[in-house]
Amino acid sequence: MNLAGGAAYTLRPATSFLWRTTTADGIMYPLDRRADRRSFRPVHLDHNPQPHQDAKDMATTLRHSRILGVGAYLPPRVVTNDDMCTYMDTSDEWITKRSGIKERRWVELDVTTSDMSMWAAEEALKNAGVSKEELDMIVLATNSPDHENPATSCFLQRKMGIKNIPCWDVRQGCCAFVFGLSMADNYIRTGMCNKILLIGADLFSKSMEAFDHIREMAVLFADGAGAVVLGACDGEVGFEDPHVFSTHLHTDGEGAQELWCKAPGQCYPGPRISHEAIDRLEHLPQMNGSAVFLHAVQRMPEAVHEALDHNNLKPSDIDLFIFHQANLRINEMVTKVLGVPLERVHHTIQKFGNTTAATIPLGLWDAVQAGKLEPGMLVAIAAFGSGFAWASSILRW
Numbered sequence: 001m002n003l004a005g006g007a008a009y010t011l012r013p014a015t016s017f018l019w020r021t022t023t024a025d026g027i028m029y030p031l032d033r034r035a036d037r038r039s040f041r042p043v044h045l046d047h048n049p050q051p052h053q054d055a056k057d058m059a060t061t062l063r064h065s066r067i068l069g070v071g072a073y074l075p076p077r078v079v080t081n082d083d084m085c086t087y088m089d090t091s092d093e094w095i096t097k098r099s100g101i102k103e104r105r106w107v108e109l110d111v112t113t114s115d116m117s118m119w120a121a122e123e124a125l126k127n128a129g130v131s132k133e134e135l136d137m138i139v140l141a142t143n144s145p146d147h148e149n150p151a152t153s154c155f156l157q158r159k160m161g162i163k164n165i166p167c168w169d170v171r172q173g174c175c176a177f178v179f180g181l182s183m184a185d186n187y188i189r190t191g192m193c194n195k196i197l198l199i200g201a202d203l204f205s206k207s208m209e210a211f212d213h214i215r216e217m218a219v220l221f222a223d224g225a226g227a228v229v230l231g232a233c234d235g236e237v238g239f240e241d242p243h244v245f246s247t248h249l250h251t252d253g254e255g256a257q258e259l260w261c262k263a264p265g266q267c268y269p270g271p272r273i274s275h276e277a278i279d280r281l282e283h284l285p286q287m288n289g290s291a292v293f294l295h296a297v298q299r300m301p302e303a304v305h306e307a308l309d310h311n312n313l314k315p316s317d318i319d320l321f322i323f324h325q326a327n328l329r330i331n332e333m334v335t336k337v338l339g340v341p342l343e344r345v346h347h348t349i350q351k352f353g354n355t356t357a358a359t360i361p362l363g364l365w366d367a368v369q370a371g372k373l374e375p376g377m378l379v380a381i382a383a384f385g386s387g388f389a390w391a392s393s394i395l396r397w
């Protein structure tokens with residue numbers, strides 16, 4: 001599914017052009033001042049107009065979003081692979097060889113997902129030069145809710161002292177941030193919002209008393225949060241201007257039980273959580289590691305190619321790839337399949353582990369800190385995770 005489908009470039013990427021839309025049918029035509037117009041083909045917009053808008057309104061209100069600022073929260077507590085050996089029967093060699101991870105961050109026990117989200121959000125707002133009063137919406141991508149109900153974004157909103165704007169959680173595994181990016185981008189494109197705070201945050205370490213039962217997962221997953229502020233672009237947007245080009249989302253529920261957590265849930269004939277379910281360890285996440293691995297190495301390159309094709313780009317046009325950080329081996333295979341030089345892929349897994357919904361914004365943030373991501377660069381993002389879900393995006397930073 002191609003969301004925010006307007007940016008299907010039909011020209012060489014180096015060519016700068018503007019977007020122009022027809023008024024009646026919602027078809028978008030790219031317009032280049034310099035190039036031969038006969039080379040353009042119309043691109044059908046495949047998003048769903050809001051109920052109060054007809055196609056004509058959509059054509060006149062459609063615009064683009066861009067990332068205005070990025071922030072992160074990484075717990076100060078560093079947990080090395082040797083430290084992990086004190087919680088379970090494992091070794092630095094096993095973890096490094098299979099995942100590339102050397103260390104990860106864990107929160108102190110009184111820290112929650114909404115706390116980490118707030119700290120990342122505050123930095124993103126500061127870097128974006130946006131005040132919290134300017135926000136129109138908060139989207140929190142997380143799989144580690146503070147409570148089962150209501151959404152963790154409600155607790156985040158309260159902690160940040162923000163009132164009367166919609167907020168919601170996106171719970172789509174390791175793809176949650178890219179799904180959230182797609183939602184935020186489309187709310188801005190359709191003119192319903194001007195500025196949106198989007199956070200990816202996950203917290204895994206609090207299951208540590210049970211780590212010996214889930215060794216495979218315990219060494220991979222970690223805690224952290226990253227946030228971006230998205231804002232509407234001013235005026236017409238050209239290929240060279242910073243903006244989100246497109247987002248592409250997929251889900252295949254056939255894989256739902258390959259990486260999942262059964263309890264608590266309404267699937268039980270009795271109470272949604274019981275001592276018996278806990279005794280059967282159904283409250284702990286479960287993973288079929290090899291199934292996840294096999295699907296990830298197939299779906300991630302597919303997702304990247306989908307985004308590139310949609311925008312008439314080649315892998316060599318991309319300045320920086322930010323992949324979901326599940327496993328260094330997965331990402332090395334994806335990089336090889338795409339034929340991309342290693343220096344154009346930014347990894348954080350060695351030092352942060354797999355922070356689930358936070359890996360993509362943390363990757364953006366860390367690449368900025370490392371001087372690898374600079375204004376004007378073309379960025380490709382791809383993720384794969386539970387669901388199974390996979391997603392990609394291309395944006396100009």
Ligand SMILES: CC(C)(COP(=O)(O)OP(=O)(O)OC[C@H]1O[C@@H](n2cnc3c(N)ncnc32)[C@H](O)[C@@H]1OP(=O)(O)O)[C@@H](O)C(=O)NCCC(=O)NCCS
Pocket residue numbers: 089090091094095098099174215216217219220287288289290292293296326327330354384385386
């Ligand atoms: C999980 C994963 C690292 C396992 O790697 P693998 O190469 O399949 O594992 P191996 O077959 O070499 O090893 C399995 C053995 O290690 C053991 N083991 C599991 N976790 C261990 C740990 N933390 N330390 C030491 N040994 C461990 C297993 O019990 C098993 O032992 P056995 O052979 O005696 O039964 C790999 O499948 C993977 O990366 N999968 C993708 C996971 C992922 O990305 N998830 C997130 C998606 S968003």
